[in-house]
Amino acid sequence: MIFEQLQNEVTAILARYPVKRSALLPLLNLAQAREGYVSEPAMREIAKLLDLTPPQVFETVTFYTMFNLKPIGTFHLQICKSLMCALVGSDDLVAWIKNQLDIGPGQTTSDNMFTLSVVECLGSCGTGPMMQVNDDYYEQLTEEKLKRIFDDLRRDGTCSLKSGPFMYPESAAK
Amino acid sequence: MAQYEKILLKNMEQPGYSGSLKEYEQAGGYQALKKVLKDFSPDAVIDAVKKSGLRGRGGAGFPTGVKWGFIPKDHPGPKYLCCNADESEPGTFKDRQLMERDPHQMLEGMVITCFAIGAETAYIYIRGEFRLGAQILWRALDEAKAAGYVGENLLGSGKTINIYVHQGAGAYICGEETALLESLEGKRGMPRFKPPFPATHGLYQKPTVVNNVETMANIPHIINNGAEWFASIGSPPKSTGTRVFCLSGHVKRPGNYEVPMGIPFREFIYDLGGGMRSDKPLKGFIPGGASAPFLKPEHLDVKMDFESVALAGSMLGSGGVTVMEEGTSMVWAALRLMEFFYHESCGKCTPCREGSSWLVQTLQRIWQKKGRQGDIELLEELCGNIAGRTVCAFGEAEVGPVLSTIKHWRHEYEALIQEAQVALPPNKELPVFSH
Numbered sequence: 001m002i003f004e005q006l007q008n009e010v011t012a013i014l015a016r017y018p019v020k021r022s023a024l025l026p027l028l029n030l031a032q033a034r035e036g037y038v039s040e041p042a043m044r045e046i047a048k049l050l051d052l053t054p055p056q057v058f059e060t061v062t063f064y065t066m067f068n069l070k071p072i073g074t075f076h077l078q079i080c081k082s083l084m085c086a087l088v089g090s091d092d093l094v095a096w097i098k099n100q101l102d103i104g105p106g107q108t109t110s111d112n113m114f115t116l117s118v119v120e121c122l123g124s125c126g127t128g129p130m131m132q133v134n135d136d137y138y139e140q141l142t143e144e145k146l147k148r149i150f151d152d153l154r155r156d157g158t159c160s161l162k163s164g165p166f167m168y169p170e171s172a173a174k
Numbered sequence: 175m176a177q178y179e180k181i182l183l184k185n186m187e188q189p190g191y192s193g194s195l196k197e198y199e200q201a202g203g204y205q206a207l208k209k210v211l212k213d214f215s216p217d218a219v220i221d222a223v224k225k226s227g228l229r230g231r232g233g234a235g236f237p238t239g240v241k242w243g244f245i246p247k248d249h250p251g252p253k254y255l256c257c258n259a260d261e262s263e264p265g266t267f268k269d270r271q272l273m274e275r276d277p278h279q280m281l282e283g284m285v286i287t288c289f290a291i292g293a294e295t296a297y298i299y300i301r302g303e304f305r306l307g308a309q310i311l312w313r314a315l316d317e318a319k320a321a322g323y324v325g326e327n328l329l330g331s332g333k334t335i336n337i338y339v340h341q342g343a344g345a346y347i348c349g350e351e352t353a354l355l356e357s358l359e360g361k362r363g364m365p366r367f368k369p370p371f372p373a374t375h376g377l378y379q380k381p382t383v384v385n386n387v388e389t390m391a392n393i394p395h396i397i398n399n400g401a402e403w404f405a406s407i408g409s410p411p412k413s414t415g416t417r418v419f420c421l422s423g424h425v426k427r428p429g430n431y432e433v434p435m436g437i438p439f440r441e442f443i444y445d446l447g448g449g450m451r452s453d454k455p456l457k458g459f460i461p462g463g464a465s466a467p468f469l470k471p472e473h474l475d476v477k478m479d480f481e482s483v484a485l486a487g488s489m490l491g492s493g494g495v496t497v498m499e500e501g502t503s504m505v506w507a508a509l510r511l512m513e514f515f516y517h518e519s520c521g522k523c524t525p526c527r528e529g530s531s532w533l534v535q536t537l538q539r540i541w542q543k544k545g546r547q548g549d550i551e552l553l554e555e556l557c558g559n560i561a562g563r564t565v566c567a568f569g570e571a572e573v574g575p576v577l578s579t580i581k582h583w584r585h586e587y588e589a590l591i592q593e594a595q596v597a598l599p600p601n602k603e604l605p606v607f608s609h
Contacts, residue, residue, distance in 0.1 A: 016338040018252070018295075019378055024360030025343055029302065050360070063362040063520075066302045066344035082264045083464065083510040084422045084496050120346070120514045121264040121464075122303050125494065126420055126428035135305040165193070165274035165310060166267075167186060169429040 002034055003045050020050045037068040073108040073115035075153050078132040081118045084125035093129050096143050127168050136162035175445045181416050182391050183432045186275035195317035198278040206394035210286050211331045219290035225401035227414035232386030233492045235480045244373035245291045245381045254382040255288050255296035257390055260349040263463035265494025268418040268430050269387035273307045277314035283393035288335045291383050295336050299354050302343040311339045346518035350566045351384040364522040365566035409436025413479030421447045423497035440474040454499040462491025464511050465571030467578030504583040508575045509537040515572035523564040529556050545591040
């Protein structure tokens with residue numbers, strides 16, 4: 001019962017909406033943040049919480065690409081492949097990752113560290129090529145940067161190259 | 175190079191500006207809200223926004239004040255405001271900057287909008303990937319609440335306006351306003367038939383306004399400086415104010431640039447963006463996000479306002495300009511965009527669901543030099559059966575890249591098909607679709 005330990009969060013989320021079902025995406029996001037994916041028990045629990053049937057939850061989950069229905073690696077590498085990133089070299093990076101980590105899109109490294117996904121536009125077109133790793137954006141990627149990111153993630157679980165509040169180009173005054 | 179006065183990016187371009195409430199207030203923030211509560215009636219706010227000529231910055235460019243005016247005044251309520259922060263049009267990344275660098279600017283705009291339309295509750299629907307943006311907005315909301323700018327008994331006025339952040343989960347279509355409402359109701363994000371419009375039957379079937387982040391960020395400035403001031407900027411009377419245009423692709427200095435509407439693309443790409451990144455000349459550009467048909471170098475002197483771009487056969491859309499240099503295959507570019515639309519089609523309307531898959535397959539085989547004679551005509555026929563036959567504007571959007579690249583660079587399609595005829599026997603099996 002994953003939501004038993006999250007009572008405060010659940011109560012706060014439910015209080016935002018006059019109709020319970022609106023809390024569905026926030027609760028799914030919460031479940032995924034907790035477990036790394038959306039499990040069937042979590043979906044059943046959410047259905048109970050929101051007075052929905054399990055199929056109503058499932059049909060909604062499957063519409064949204066951000067929900068993982070299976071466990072994935074510790075770090076979810078999502079590389080943007082849309083035109084704007086492709087113009088500045090995202091395909092080369094995907095090939096490089098395949099080569100370095102020995103995984104293709106949809107696959108996880110044998111140490112369960114990295115899962116690779118190739119995704120559509122993440123809204124960072126001026127600073128491509130880019131990828132999202134779990135909650136963080138990494139932009140203006142090069143092979144050297146990727147190497148450092150993977151090393152740092154393996155060692156520290158985080159990397160200082162991740163993006164802060166976005167502004168590009170940076171102001172000339174700075 | 176001409177220097178333009180910034181409105182929306184002004185604060186964040188000050189050295190060290192972090193977007194905190196204190197800094198926003200020091201820069202004159204929340205004065206507009208105080209002014210509205212003291213001197214304005216809801217109708218006066220709507221009138222000011224109508225007079226300013228402000229048009230929606232999300233893509234469709236609908237006049238904002240007119241949209242607000244459609245909210246029925248005699249409705250017992252509740253009424254809702256939804257801020258569309260689902261920025262997901264490829265080529266567009268301005269709202270992310272506006273939210274993460276100066277969140278109070280849009281929040282102030284939202285509170286004023288709620289006052290104008292009589293809403294007590296507002297939601298910011300932010301795309302699920304923008305985790306940092308959502309955190310920043312929640313933090314800003316806490317600050318604003320503590321200072322009495324949001325919440326119960328707003329600045330002692332007796333009014334209640336609550337704002338919540340709602341995170342999506344990765345669906346482009348949720349940027350379409352009725353799909354956004356469906357998603358906010360906890361359902362699959364599929365657009366609704368219109369009419370009825372959200373102004374009368376929106377969130378939970380109640381009167382609802384859906385406005386883009388950049389639209390909201392403009393509101394405090396219109397109140398502070400007056401509708402006439404705003405209406406004098408840009409390309410009046412139909413395209414007023416500035417816009418934060420996004421530049422991406424093969425240019426030296428990509429990024430967000432705020433300029434008055436109506437400057438030519440040439441100035442935007444070559445002066446602000448520094449021109450092409452290498453010595454290869456410009457081959458084509460997308461003027462307003464992935465949904466906007468491609469334009470050619472001969473269109474560089476077109477003005478960046480709603481009417482001029484429409485006259486040139488495209489649209490200003492979300493303001494995302496993507497530049498491609500000589501040597502870029504336009505069949506490949508169309509395929510890449512079509513793969514995006516195929517992936518993001520919600521599946522509600524058959525022409526779009528089936529048509530997008532068919533378009534991708536056909537483009538794929540042309541690009542892989544397995545195309546057949548008649549494939550260009552097939553693409554055109556398919557596009558003709560999608561546009562105008564779907565519930566939402568996604569249908570028009572997805573055929574734009576295909577039809578415009580065929581129009582401007584038909585010879586590239588023909589050459590690839592010709593190569594396939596030479597390389598393959600005539601009665602070959604159709605390649606199996608792989609995606």
